[in-house]
Amino acid sequence: MMNTQLTLPFMIKHTEKYYTKKKVISRTLSGTHTFTYKEIVKRMRSLASALEALGVKKGDRVGTFAWNHHRHLEAYFAVPSMGAVLHTINIRLSEEHLVYIINHAEDKILLIDPDLLPLIERIQDRLQTVEAFVVMTDEASLPESKLKPFYSYEELVQDADPTYEFREDLDENDPAGLCYTSATTGKPKGVMYTHRGIYLHSMALGMANTVGLSEADIAMPVVPMFHVNAWGIPFAAAWLGADQVLPGPSPTPQILASLIEENQVSITAGVPTIWLGLLKALEQGSYNMKSLRAVLCGGSAAPKGMIQAFESTYGIPFIHAYGMTETSPLATVSRLKSYQSDLSEGDRLEFRSRQGMIVPGLELKVVNENGEVAADGEEMGEMLIRGPWIADQYYKDERTEDAFRDGWLHTGDVVTMDEEGVVKIVDRTKDLIKSGGEWISSVDLENALMAHEAIYEAAVVAIPDPKWQERPVACVVLKENANVTKEEILGFLKPQFAKWWLPDEVLFLEEIPKTSVGKFLKMALRDQVKKQLAISKE
Template sequence: MMNTPLTLTGLLNRAERYFSKKEIVSTTLSGVQRFTYGEYGKRTRRLADALSKLSMGKGDKVATFAWNTHRHLEAYFAVPCTGAVLHMVNIRLSPEHVAYVINHAEDKILLVDEDLVPLIEKVQSELKTVEKYIIMSDKDTLPETTLSPVYSYEELLKEADEEFVFPEDLDENTPAGMCYTSATTGNPKGVVYTHRGIVLHSMATGLADSLALSERDVCMPIVPMFHANAWGLPFASVWFGTKLVLPGPNMTPQAIASLIQEEKVTLTAGVPTIWLAFINLLEKENYDISSLRAVVCGGSAAPKNIIRAFEEKHNVPFIQGYGMTETSPLVSLSTLTSEMDNISLEDKVDTRASQGLVIPGLDVRVINENGDVPWDGKTMGELIVRGPWVAHEYYKDERTKDTFRNGWLYTGDIAKLNDSGYIQITDRTKDLIKSGGEWISSVDLENALMTHDAVYEAAVIAVPHEKWQERPVACVVLQEGYAESIKDELVSYLSSQFAKWWIPDELIFMDEIPKTSVGKFLKRALREKLGQEMTVE
């Protein structure tokens, strides 16, 4: 067989050659802009030429600090296709962590969206390796800034060569991109993605029993392009010639619903908090979302009431995915097999609420102190993963040895497998509650609470207990129109579903539950707050 290298250059070449008239829709601060893949290819080559003239070389790190727009998509290919490495910096990290990841990655050039410039200005004195700043803006003139030396993205492109030729000798194992974990504790950890890994991950995205992404789709990644490659959707969409809709900085439920309606989006992806707000909007206002063939959800477990609303009220399949920054990120999807064609709505919702089947190309196991757990839907253990788009180490980080062992990624997620091999994440190892020697799943309790009409969000944590070691406490945000007098009803609601010793000892009502930069519940903050305030007796 031919030893043809799997590089991102091949993905871009295909889009230019076969889908030059297909469209990319980009929402920026000034409004909606439209480009064909032919125009996109020329702009991407101009960017590669401009960055090369600014001394970007093979192996150099180039950072983006940006929203989901066409310019970010241009950097997705212009940087790695020249042999450099694109570092997508999470704009929602704390200033301390933003400075840390840029310095740790040793970023040489930083591309930043105009409205995000103030965030970089706050940390510029701490940035040790950045030599040049490029501001991405629709305006003809640069904004006033303390960043120096600073360049205009569009002015650089005007002076660059649209026929720039990418090197043909790139090894497929060359690093192409990197992201850092969102870090609930300690400093973020860097994950490097190779050309080969991204290409294979993109191929898996198009499989019929995966997301079945194709040229016929209109794909809108709401998940940020600075988070785990936007779940790989930008790379796969360019390769397949999929029409891309990039929602930019204004990702309100109304803006999302309008783009779905106007652009006839067929596939979209985001975290549960996005879809919770979206469903609440659809209860109040009318939007045509009939073009959707699937909604993809990830980042954390989606409440069943959201799944039921999409499947029953709007007839839109709701696919829950599981993955990590370390896995590029797709590991599994809650797609339905042919055996499930005639199952009830409730069984369908239960299946969709799982993390699903591992996608082709990867291998997973669930292990505990006794080895591999039985597929009984009950026995819990840690989920471990291996495969060609799974990282094998953290970038220059001694924590590698704790996570990557014997050729496997130890995810830190506690899971169980049903008799069909569907994965059900029950908790993080650090979030499991051990009460009287028995394990309680905070995720199961949260999901149950969020099926009640009165509950908007719920997070369950462990609080120290003098007798039982730990006991669960539920932090609850109520829907509009409900009061704290609902507390007894919520306890009764849980009591009908769980053993008595699982029921939280306290329900604490809050206006908002703290979240990480990617929308996950920040349980560390809850534990610190409540741990100082209470010990259950």
């Protein structure tokens, strides 16, 4: 067999040659823009040329701090195709974590959306490696900014070479992308993606047994492009020739519904919070969703009622999937097998609400202290995954030893697996809180709370939330004779964490239940919190 390297230049050249007329529809702050792939690839080449002129070399990291739009898509291919590494930066992280990941990644250039400039301006003095800042604005002139040196993306692209040649000497195992986890415990962990991994993950998205993405689709990734490569959809859609609709900054459910209707979107992807909002928009307004062949949902468990509403009320097929930053992210997909179509509606819904079966190309096993668990849907264990688009380490991080052992990724998710190979997540190993598809670390919040001079003990647990799936509640025991209010405690936390990390409630307890060895007994605490909140609402 020929040893053809699976690299992003090879991928985008296919798009450039065969899908020149297909479109990218991009919403930005100034309006909606439409490009053909022919035009977009020229802009990708110009961007690579401009970055090279700014001193970017093979292996350098280029950070993006941006929403879902055409310029972000251009960076997706331009940066790796010139041999550099694309670092997509989560705009929802706290300032402390932003400073950490930009410095840890050693970003050389930052590409920034205009409405996000103030976030970077506040931390510029703490950034150790960034040599230039580029604003991705539609405006002809540069906006006011304290950032130095400061460039216009459009001016750089206009003055650059649209015939720039992408590198032919890249190895498929060269790094192409870098994404950091949402900091479940401690600092965020970096996951490096290779050209080969992105290529094979894109191939997996095109499988009929998974998402079935194809040239006939009009794809709209709502999941942010700064989070796990928007689940790989921008890469796969460009390669396979699917039109793309990129929803831009702060898209509301109404904006998403309008974009679906106006552009005849056939497949879209996001976390349950997005789809709960879309359902509400559909209930309140009149939108035509007939073009949708699938809503792809991941990030956290999809409620059965939501799946049923999409399919029964609106006739929109719903695909439930599972993945994580370390898995690129597609790992399992919940689809019925052909012989399960005769099951009752309730049984079908039960299967569909689970995390599904491992994607072809990957391996999965479930283990506990006794070894591999029985495939009976009852015995529980930790889910382990391996395969060609699964990370094998964290980037320059000693925590690699805990998560990657004996050739397997230890996901930290406790699951069951039935005789069909379908897994269902039943618990988490570290008491994490997942809100709107993003992880929140209870440990980090607890440590911060217990640094308050009035607090003796603190524990944070999750409570179910109809919109966000889970939200944190802080339980505190005050020191003797101490006096502090809920507002003062939240004000103490606010500078340390992103807004969405802050607890919804602060409960003052006389004692936090503990195990026999003195650890917080969170199972009992959750029950106590639910009862106390129920009483307070009566």
